Amino acid sequence: MEVIQRSADELQTALVSKRQDLVKLYSKYTNEEKRFLEEGLHPGPSHIFQAITVLSDSDWIPAHPEKSQDFESFYRDPNRMTPNANHNTIYIQPIGSIGVAGFQTDQYVEWLRGYCQAFFYGLSVKLLPTVSVADTGCAFRVNSNSHNLQILTGDLLQFLGKQKPEDAFCIVGITMIDLYPKDSWNFVFGQASLNRGIGVFSFARYDDNFYSRNYAGRLQTQLQPKPGHYSVFDGYYTPPITSTLLLRSCKKLETYNCCLQTMTHEIGHMFGIKHCQWLSCVMQGSNHLEESDRRPLDFCPICLRKLQVSINFKIAERYKALLHWMEEDQSPAAACSSVPKPTEAFQTSKLWLYRCLDVLLKQNG
Numbered sequence: 001m002e003v004i005q006r007s008a009d010e011l012q013t014a015l016v017s018k019r020q021d022l023v024k025l026y027s028k029y030t031n032e033e034k035r036f037l038e039e040g041l042h043p044g045p046s047h048i049f050q051a052i053t054v055l056s057d058s059d060w061i062p063a064h065p066e067k068s069q070d071f072e073s074f075y076r077d078p079n080r081m082t083p084n085a086n087h088n089t090i091y092i093q094p095i096g097s098i099g100v101a102g103f104q105t106d107q108y109v110e111w112l113r114g115y116c117q118a119f120f121y122g123l124s125v126k127l128l129p130t131v132s133v134a135d136t137g138c139a140f141r142v143n144s145n146s147h148n149l150q151i152l153t154g155d156l157l158q159f160l161g162k163q164k165p166e167d168a169f170c171i172v173g174i175t176m177i178d179l180y181p182k183d184s185w186n187f188v189f190g191q192a193s194l195n196r197g198i199g200v201f202s203f204a205r206y207d208d209n210f211y212s213r214n215y216a217g218r219l220q221t222q223l224q225p226k227p228g229h230y231s232v233f234d235g236y237y238t239p240p241i242t243s244t245l246l247l248r249s250c251k252k253l254e255t256y257n258c259c260l261q262t263m264t265h266e267i268g269h270m271f272g273i274k275h276c277q278w279l280s281c282v283m284q285g286s287n288h289l290e291e292s293d294r295r296p297l298d299f300c301p302i303c304l305r306k307l308q309v310s311i312n313f314k315i316a317e318r319y320k321a322l323l324h325w326m327e328e329d330q331s332p333a334a335a336c337s338s339v340p341k342p343t344e345a346f347q348t349s350k351l352w353l354y355r356c357l358d359v360l361l362k363q364n365g
């Protein structure tokens with residue numbers, strides 16, 4: 001195991017920058033916000049922020065050397081997209097059925113929507129009505145190794161481009177069906193066109209049973225569906241909505257080649273936030289599910305500042321909204337009126353949010 005140690009000076013420059021205008025911009029944060037962001041200069045096991053640990057050569061950083069993006073290089077990037085008054089909504093487009101029953105679909109995508117809205121605090125996140133696989137007109141196949149159905153990402157991105165509303169900052173398609181980017185590839189978790197603000201992600205492989213021999217999404221090996229015969233998707237298996245599945249969907253994941261990520265991580269890229277190499281952070285790249293599960297659910301201070309200048313929220317308000325999302329279903333009234341949100345897997349994040357708010361809400365002296 002290797003810990004990527006960065007000096008406090010190096011982290012300070014990455015966070016604040018040495019450019020006068022950016023130092024001035026930084027000085028507009030409240031004392032509490034500055035104190036909180038600067039917690040990141042001293043990462044450690046008992047601290048709010050952690051250094052990055054690399055467990056093996058198959059982890060993202062050793063496998064994909066990339067240039068570190070500090071706050072200044074993010075800020076100066078002429079190609080980054082920023083929401084504005086006319087483009088301030090994130091749209092989520094569910095594709096195909098999600099969950100075993102209709103209400104579960106609605107509930108799950110609503111949970112994801114609510115999470116995204118708290119995460120990108122200040123933007124509005126809207127759900128588009130679910131479309132069937134046939135509606136997208138995409139190509140599909142049966143994977144010759146795993147024998148599950150897969151749909152073609154390029155066709156889906158094209159479909160989403162046409163669906164994208166006028167006021168969209170970005171549109172993300174989500175599906176429980178596995179994806180492939182081209183015939184020669186086994187699969188992808190997702191794919192995005194960052195400069196067009198379009199992405200599509202599959203949660204199929206977040207199913208704990210996906211890699212087991214008796215995975216319920218395997219078709220009979222003989223079946224070779226014809227192009228355009230979408231009836232094969234009718235009643236096709238979708239994973240049960242468990243707490244782990246919800247946590248993993250809220251986070252992100254990617255295969256190498258940079259075309260794979262999920263929800264918050266991927267939407268983060270749409271703001272121009274690159275992979276984080278500073279601290280343990282939701283924007284770190286990850287090569288495999290185990291590595292993704294090790295990542296925290298939220299940003300390090302450097303990436304947080306990038307998002308904050310893009311949307312312009314109060315840092316404490318954003319954490320309060322995230323905490324509210326994790327706790328809102330736990331009142332007795334909510335528990336008997338609807339399906340309880342499976343947030344057990346969010347316990348660590350919840351305690352972490354309390355610690356952040358502790359620093360942010362503590363007055364000086």
Ligand SMILES: [Zn+2]
Binds near residue numbers: 265269
């Ligand atoms: Zn990524």
Ligand SMILES: [Zn+2]
Binds near residue numbers: 282300303
């Ligand atoms: Zn970061």
